[in-house]
Amino acid sequence: MSSAAARPTRAPVLVEQLRAYGPAVGMLAVLMIFAVLKPAFFSLANIGNVLHQSVILVVMSFGLGVVMAMRGVDLSVAQIADAAGLLAAVLVLHGQPLWLVLAAPLAFGLLAGLVNGVLAAYAGIPAIIGTLGMMFVIRSGELLMTNGAEPQILFTLPRGLTRAFFFIGQGSIGPVSALVVLGLVVFAAMMLVTTMTSFARRARAIGGNARAAYLAGIDVRAVFAGGFVLAGLLSSIAGVALVSRTSIAVPRGAEAYLLDAFAAVYLGTLLSRRAEITIWGTLIGALFITFLGNGLTLLGLGAPYRFALNGGFILMAMAIGALKRNT
Numbered sequence: 001m002s003s004a005a006a007r008p009t010r011a012p013v014l015v016e017q018l019r020a021y022g023p024a025v026g027m028l029a030v031l032m033i034f035a036v037l038k039p040a041f042f043s044l045a046n047i048g049n050v051l052h053q054s055v056i057l058v059v060m061s062f063g064l065g066v067v068m069a070m071r072g073v074d075l076s077v078a079q080i081a082d083a084a085g086l087l088a089a090v091l092v093l094h095g096q097p098l099w100l101v102l103a104a105p106l107a108f109g110l111l112a113g114l115v116n117g118v119l120a121a122y123a124g125i126p127a128i129i130g131t132l133g134m135m136f137v138i139r140s141g142e143l144l145m146t147n148g149a150e151p152q153i154l155f156t157l158p159r160g161l162t163r164a165f166f167f168i169g170q171g172s173i174g175p176v177s178a179l180v181v182l183g184l185v186v187f188a189a190m191m192l193v194t195t196m197t198s199f200a201r202r203a204r205a206i207g208g209n210a211r212a213a214y215l216a217g218i219d220v221r222a223v224f225a226g227g228f229v230l231a232g233l234l235s236s237i238a239g240v241a242l243v244s245r246t247s248i249a250v251p252r253g254a255e256a257y258l259l260d261a262f263a264a265v266y267l268g269t270l271l272s273r274r275a276e277i278t279i280w281g282t283l284i285g286a287l288f289i290t291f292l293g294n295g296l297t298l299l300g301l302g303a304p305y306r307f308a309l310n311g312g313f314i315l316m317a318m319a320i321g322a323l324k325r326n327t
Contacts, residue, residue, distance in 0.1 A: 023270035027288050034295035041295055048177070054290035055183035056081075056245070060238040060257055061264040061286045062190050062279060063231030068265055069277040070206045070224055072120060072127040074231050076134040078258035080112045081239030082251065083138045086145060088165070088240045089152035089249035098164045105236045112138065113232020117225025127228075142251040155247035162247075169245030179241060186237065190279045199226060207277075259307065260289050 034041045060077055067074045084105035091101045112134060119130035143149055154162055171178040194200045202223045205213035214220045238257075243249045267288060268281030293306050 023267075027267075027284075031288075031291055031295070034291075034298070038295070038298040041298055046294065046298075050290050050294045051180055051183075051287075052177045052245075053294075054287050055179045056238045056242045056254075057257055057260050057264060057290055058183050058283055058286040059186050059234050059241070061261040061268075061282050062186065063234030064261045065265045065268070065277045065279065065282040066190075066194065066203070067127070067227045067231050070203050070227050071210070072224065072227060074116060074131045074228060075128060075258070076112065076116060076131040076138065077231055077235040077261060078254045078256075079135040079138045080109050080232055080235040081242065081257065082254040083112075083142050083145075084109050084236035084239035085243035085254065086142055086152060086239075086249045086251065089154055089243050090145065092154055092162060092165055093152060093157070095161060101165055102240065105240050106233060109232040109234075109236025109239075110229060111232070113229040113235075114225070116232065117228035120228060121221040121225040131228075139252065146251055149251045152243075152249040153247075154243070154249070165244055166247065167244075169241055169243070170247075179245060182237075182241060186234070187279065187283060190234075193230070194279050199223065203227065259311070260286075260293075263311075264289050 031041075040046055060081055064074055064077050087108055088101050088105045091104060116127075116131050116134055119125045119134075120127040123130075146152065154165075167178055168182065169179050173181050194203070202213065202218045205216065205218055206220055206223055210220055239254060242254055246253075264285035265277060265282050267285030268283070269275045269277055271281045271284060272278055292309060296306050296309075
């Protein structure tokens with residue numbers, strides 16, 4: 001009798017465990033399939049290469065995640081990264097000092113994020129519309145800056161002009177890539193910002209219930225706008241790192257990261273019991289997306305498969321997230 005009574009309780013426990021750990025197991029299973037099909041997938045050289053490549057997506061996804069955690073959206077993050085990288089490349093080509101090559105793109109990212117924040121928080125323009133408009137404005141500016149999408153090629157310059165700039169994306173600190181070190185620094189800073197600051201507490205309150213946050217005395221508009229400013233800054237860091245890594249800047253060169261960033265943020269929610277957007281979850285989501293792309297490349301499969309899988313993962317994450325919130 002006691003064993004029969006115990007049986008019904010096992011099913012809910014199993015369902016709860018599957019809901020909590022199933023997505024992580026599923027991601028690991030996908031990676032294991034790649035490892036079986038291509039043993040080089042889990043080689044140290046390939047893992048190091050993927051970690052190196054993933055930093056741009058990781059940093060950009062952090063910014064998008066901050067905005068989405070407050071129930072906003074920023075469609076301009078990839079375009080801000082694109083323009084920031086182009087601006088850095090143009091300054092390098094004109095022989096400007098390194099501090100200006102880095103400071104100008106970061107200032108641009110802050111300004112673009114501030115405009116997005118003001119439009120969404122104070123002007124009352126829906127974030128999806130305001131950031132879409134910003135995306136097209138920045139894209140037009142890129143075309144003007146490059147005389148109609150002319151690539152800004154840096155690898156042909158004398159090494160003395162580019163050594164310091166290229167160190168960000170191509171150098172190493174001991175055995176570790178400098179780009180990976182940058183990613184770790186940004187990750188640590190974002191963990192601090194999103195867990196141990198007043199901005200973190202207010203942002204969580206807004207993401208939970210904006211009206212209740214307002215009634216509690218939180219300046220909802222300022223905090224919401226601050227999320228866009230942070231996203232703009234992180235996007236500009238990602239854009240500069242991308243150009244430093246590839247040694248070339250092309251208008252619209254970073255646009256492909258937009259869908260990947262959304263996929264990374266949504267996949268990260270699968271690792272939270274309440275389908276919440278977190279920095280560590282976004283990190284894992286971005287790493288998975290990068291490893292997924294690398295695995296498909298090793299198998300000889302191109303971008304169409306990757307885009308289809310990313311779209312499928314987004315839909316799956318939204319569906320599972322809805323189930324988690326309703327149970």
